[in-house]
Amino acid sequence: MGKGGQKIYGLAKKAKPVQQENMAAYLVDVNTIKILPFKLPSIGPNDVRIRIKAVGICGSDVHYLKTMKCADFEVKEPMVIGHECAGIVDKVGSEVNHLVPGDRVAVEPGISCSRCQQCKGGQYNLCPDMKFFATPPVHGSLANQV
Ligand SMILES: [Zn+2]
Ligand SMILES: [Zn+2]
Incomplete structure (x- = not known):
């Protein structure tokens, strides 16, 4: 690696980690989904x-997308869609003792x-x-984090 490479290494070392904002797919209107920030609550004990x-x-996601409704439920304000999800545990509350960060769930x-x-x-x-x-008023799981 030449001088250029060393310079880049030096810059990378000083760079602060990028705090990535949690984003989610919100259903905002019929056939209209927008990717918007999704602020998570702080983690409770459980x-x-x-x-x-x-x-x-x-x-049900498809019903909501096409009509903003499913059975007796109606989407009246932007809602994150997505039901069935899987991922990796990132953080657990103080009372959680059957999962640890890194578990696949x-x-x-x-x-x-x-x-x-x-x-x-x-x-x-x-x-x-x-x-x-x-399912209104509860947001779904089509997000970076839930
Ligand atoms: Zn489902
Ligand atoms: Zn019950």
């Missing part, structure tokens, strides 16, 4: 932050209440209080 590596396009797209009859009976998918990725 939360995990994941660097997303893959996201499936669900039938497939993510269950819904969080159930764990208190109702359906949840207690093991049919949490029927929970009336289920919160799903990409």
Whole structure:
């Protein structure tokens, strides 16, 4: 490597790491998706932050894209789409003890209440209080991080 190469090395060494902003695919109108910043909340004790590596396009995403609606749900303000996702654990909350940064994970797209009859009976998918990725008002997972 010549003098030029050494100079470049010197510059690279001093360069500050680029803090990359989290971006996501927002559905903003019929057939209109925009890539916009997606600010994540700070990590709670039972939360995990994941660097997303893959996201499936669900039938409901397509319904929302074409009509802004799916079943009884309607997108009234910009919403990040994307349900089924997989990625790498980046950070874990203080109470999380079954995952560590670096773990590869497939993510269950819904969080159930764990208190109702359906949840207690093991049919949490029927929970009336289920919160799903990409179901208003909950944002989805088509993002760099969730
Ligand atoms: Zn889905
Ligand atoms: Zn429930």
